[in-house]
Amino acid sequence: MIEAAESLNPENTRIIVDSSSNVPAAWQAQYRMLEVPTLVNFGVESFRNNVDLSAAAFYTRFAAHPDDVPTTSQPPPAFFADAYRRAFDEGADHVIVVTITRKLSG
Structure with missing residues (x-):
């Protein structure tokens, strides 16, 4: 694994x-x-998140409706597929994906 990491070009x-x-x-x-x-x-x-709803909009909405507690959900697989396509279309040969751990995800 270390050898593979060393071969990655930024x-x-x-x-x-x-x-x-x-x-x-x-x-x-x-x-x-x-x-x-x-x-x-x-x-x-x-x-x-960060597309249709900015952090400022999130807090404004939450302050206006404190009983409407928001929840989060993992991105659909299609969102990742789009990101992979974009990365490879822009010349990537390698992709490293970092996501939230399942222990922190609801």
Whole structure:
């Protein structure tokens, strides 16, 4: 495994994270990361984290409706498939995916 890691070239390796990682946008740009959004659910409404719902909008909505406790959900497999396609379309030969552990996921 170490040998495989040593052979990775940053120019053709992409890192994919889910939005629960909260990697700052500047780091994502610097390291050419792709972010797959988790889903945030308020009742029957579902939003893609950091796409349809910013952190500011989340807190504004939660403050306005404190009894409407949000839940989160893992990204659908299609979201990851889209990220893989994008990474390879942009020239990646290798992809490293970092997601939340199942012990922290609901």
